[in-house]
Amino acid sequence: MAEMIFQDNCKVAIFKAPEGDNYRKIVKDYMMKMADVEWTPKETFSIKWKGEPRFKIDLTYEKGVKYHGVTYTDTKGNFDMFEQLLEDGVFTPNSEYYDECFGNHCSASMDMAFQQCFDFPYTGTVKPNPQRGTMLKLCGNLKQPTAYGTGYDSADVWAINSKEDVMEAFASMDTGDILYYSNKHKSGHARMVSLPAEVVRFENGVIDPENSYIYTVEQTNAWDKTDAARGRNTTWFVDHKYSFATLYQKYFKPVTFTAYTSGEKLKDAYIIYSGINNAETIKNGVSGTITTTFPLTYVRITIRDSEGKFVRHAVIYNLPKSYSADISEMNEQLDLKSLEKGTYSFTLRAGIARGGADFESFEFTVE
Amino acid sequence: MNEMIFQENCKIATFKAPETDNYRQVVMDYMMKMADYEWSPKETFHIGLKKNRTDMGLDLTYEKGKVYHGVTYCFTKASFDEFLQMFEDGEFVNNSEYYEECVGNNCQSSIDMAYQQIMDFPFFGSIQPNPKRGMMLKLAGNLVLPGKWGDSYDTEDIWNANSKNDVMEAYATLDMGDVLYFSSKKRSGHLRMVSKPAEVTRFENGIIDPENSFIYTIEQTNTWDTQDTARGRNTTWFVNRKRTFAALYRRFFKPVTPTIFTSGEKSKDAFVHYCGTNNAETIKNGISGTITATFPLAYARVTVRDTEGKLVKKAMKYDLPKCYSIDLSELNEELDLPSLEKGTYTLTIRAGIARGGVDFEKFEFIL
Numbered sequence: 001m002a003e004m005i006f007q008d009n010c011k012v013a014i015f016k017a018p019e020g021d022n023y024r025k026i027v028k029d030y031m032m033k034m035a036d037v038e039w040t041p042k043e044t045f046s047i048k049w050k051g052e053p054r055f056k057i058d059l060t061y062e063k064g065v066k067y068h069g070v071t072y073t074d075t076k077g078n079f080d081m082f083e084q085l086l087e088d089g090v091f092t093p094n095s096e097y098y099d100e101c102f103g104n105h106c107s108a109s110m111d112m113a114f115q116q117c118f119d120f121p122y123t124g125t126v127k128p129n130p131q132r133g134t135m136l137k138l139c140g141n142l143k144q145p146t147a148y149g150t151g152y153d154s155a156d157v158w159a160i161n162s163k164e165d166v167m168e169a170f171a172s173m174d175t176g177d178i179l180y181y182s183n184k185h186k187s188g189h190a191r192m193v194s195l196p197a198e199v200v201r202f203e204n205g206v207i208d209p210e211n212s213y214i215y216t217v218e219q220t221n222a223w224d225k226t227d228a229a230r231g232r233n234t235t236w237f238v239d240h241k242y243s244f245a246t247l248y249q250k251y252f253k254p255v256t257f258t259a260y261t262s263g264e265k266l267k268d269a270y271i272i273y274s275g276i277n278n279a280e281t282i283k284n285g286v287s288g289t290i291t292t293t294f295p296l297t298y299v300r301i302t303i304r305d306s307e308g309k310f311v312r313h314a315v316i317y318n319l320p321k322s323y324s325a326d327i328s329e330m331n332e333q334l335d336l337k338s339l340e341k342g343t344y345s346f347t348l349r350a351g352i353a354r355g356g357a358d359f360e361s362f363e364f365t366v367e
Numbered sequence: 368m369n370e371m372i373f374q375e376n377c378k379i380a381t382f383k384a385p386e387t388d389n390y391r392q393v394v395m396d397y398m399m400k401m402a403d404y405e406w407s408p409k410e411t412f413h414i415g416l417k418k419n420r421t422d423m424g425l426d427l428t429y430e431k432g433k434v435y436h437g438v439t440y441c442f443t444k445a446s447f448d449e450f451l452q453m454f455e456d457g458e459f460v461n462n463s464e465y466y467e468e469c470v471g472n473n474c475q476s477s478i479d480m481a482y483q484q485i486m487d488f489p490f491f492g493s494i495q496p497n498p499k500r501g502m503m504l505k506l507a508g509n510l511v512l513p514g515k516w517g518d519s520y521d522t523e524d525i526w527n528a529n530s531k532n533d534v535m536e537a538y539a540t541l542d543m544g545d546v547l548y549f550s551s552k553k554r555s556g557h558l559r560m561v562s563k564p565a566e567v568t569r570f571e572n573g574i575i576d577p578e579n580s581f582i583y584t585i586e587q588t589n590t591w592d593t594q595d596t597a598r599g600r601n602t603t604w605f606v607n608r609k610r611t612f613a614a615l616y617r618r619f620f621k622p623v624t625p626t627i628f629t630s631g632e633k634s635k636d637a638f639v640h641y642c643g644t645n646n647a648e649t650i651k652n653g654i655s656g657t658i659t660a661t662f663p664l665a666y667a668r669v670t671v672r673d674t675e676g677k678l679v680k681k682a683m684k685y686d687l688p689k690c691y692s693i694d695l696s697e698l699n700e701e702l703d704l705p706s707l708e709k710g711t712y713t714l715t716i717r718a719g720i721a722r723g724g725v726d727f728e729k730f731e732f733i734l
Contacts, residue, residue: 263498
């Protein structure tokens with residue numbers, strides 16, 4: 001028999017599978033929601049590397065300036081979490097480091113979008129490999145280099161497929177597909193296709209790479225200085241246009257989801273909270289567990305004073321592939337013992353990419 | 368935003384994913400557990416067809432006092448745990464003499480239950496690659512599907528689309544847990560699970576010798592095993608039957624394999640949750656609440672026993688083809704609590720998936 005764990009007194013949030021079979025549109029819509037969110041920082045802050053820089057990041061978000069799109073950082077945040085951190089549209093960063101500040105980057109933002117449909121945890125890559133099971137495949141008729149499961153980059157894909165086959169694969173791309181530059185020697189970059197490919201062919205039927213295009217939406221490490229920004233201050237490049245020739249030259253391999261065409265149906269996602277936290281138990285700290293069936297994005301406990309003003313929070317976040325969290329691990333960060341006397345409200349919230357739910361909300365008094 | 372449903376006061380049973388990565392062994396072990404179970408009927412009963420069918424014969428009598436091995440042969444998609452619930456004082460009490468009603472399973476649903484040990488694999492009426500199965504199944508070896516994805520097909524269509532040699536090579540790849548599936552557009556099919564790696568003999572030129580290459584299978588059938596493989600048992604479960612590639616080809620058994628055996632995909636925990644309040648007070652108005660699962664539900668059963676433990680009332684949702692939630696209030700009519708005589712009783716609400724079942728409520732009440 002399978003091992004069975006039984007829990008009483010649980011709270012369950014069921015995030016229904018999106019309605020409709022147009023999975024491509026669902027993931028694109030979520031990317032656009034993350035790209036379009038409007039906010040301003042409470043204070044000017046810069047995003048920089050904590051450790052040795054792996055690539056250039058030089059982003060300063062200035063107080064008083066309006067921005068669009070979730071912050072560019074390496075912490076795998078979803079829209080719901082970012083929204084929780086906004087107080088009347090004002091964002092207070094928890095860190096100035098790329099590796100710590102709430103936000104997401106190119107592939108993590110796409111992971112969050114794909115998680116609207118699929119149980120698709122962050123693994124650092126968005127290409128076919130054993131960690132992804134059968135979820136991804138190279139577009140068109142492209143062959144995968146080397147044995148299944150071994151590491152490969154775009155150059156390896158180019159090496160075993162003709163340029164014409166890659167062009168035909170580009171031509172098959174549609175909304176929600178992936179263009180993924182990966183290189184064994186340096187950092188990669190991922191873009192989501194935002195519109196069906198525009199394909200121009202020569203008279204002999206061969207694709208004209210200079211005049212065939214793919215539009216993408218992508219979370220980047222730079223401000224969009226092009227017309228696509230529509231006057232916004234944003235690191236989200238929306239509907240940037242790239243020729244097949246450029247994409248080939250820059251080694252962006254085309255990847256798609258098997259579920260777009262396989263007939264696979266989307267599943268409901270569950271967040272389960274097991275624990276008892278209330279005004280009495282809080283004196284001994286917080287406890288309990290959060291368990292999910294889709295990747296857990298964050299758990300956050302927020303303390304506000306009697307006027308609703310934010311006092312402090314504790315957050316479990318930056319979760320690469322996590323389906324559970326032990327709430328007691330938040331006690332040190334929460335440091336309830338240092339609270340001044342008074343009445344406070346306590347909220348425990350947890351979220352997956354599809355959204356979050358408040359599992360506990362109560363008042364307590366520190367005497 | 369996704370629709371979100373929030374439920375409080377729930378009970379959760381988490382059925383952990385198998386610890387091993389040897390998924391072939393996991394499904395085989397479950398088949399053997401179903402095949403090996405020893406039991407006797409409380410009374411002699413016969414299993415026959417409720418509806419007249421010309422495409423299959425069925426004439427099984429389970430006799431009181433005789434020892435049998437293996438879950439009963441019926442059409443009701445029962446899990447092993449579900450079968451066990453039908454025993455009173457160590458003897459099986461059949462709920463019907465009809466194939467379509469009696470608790471048990473058949474060739475296909477027994478394999479579905481085995482596959483549900485490792486994946487969310489609902490009963491659909493076939494075990495072959497098609498859009499309802501998404502990417503979960505593929506034809507073995509390099510066999511190609513006839514027509515385009517989503518077209519209906521039977522084994523003959525596959526034979527027509529592939530050379531005999533390719534089918535032989537596909538047979539040669541079969542291993543424990545794979546499926547041999549005879550399907551025909553004109554009559555009922557049959558399924559066997561492969562129980563050992565294929566034994567392959569080749570001619571000097573490297574071509575497979577179909578008469579001297581073998582596959583062993585385990586299968587739930589509509590007849591008693593009268594061969595040595597029965598090991599003297601009374602059983603409808605054919606364990607380790609040996610068949611030549613030639614015979615399998617002639618009888619149109621196509622080779623199918625689950626992709627999870629090779630893709631790297633990891634088996635997931637399964638959750639069954641009960642949300643509702645049923646107790647000695649509320650029961651006066653009948654039962655209520657919901658059972659929801661992330662893997663296919665096999666059954667939900669309510670039993671009422673008297674103070675001596677004797678079963679006095681029961682109601683059951685079962686024979687569930689693709690079910691992930693059950694409204695318990697639908698069992699009230701069958702349970703018919705108002706007809707109970709005055710006394711003290713114990714009510715139990717149990718539900719199960721293929722991995723196992725759990726008692727979600729158990730309480731005494733007085734009428």
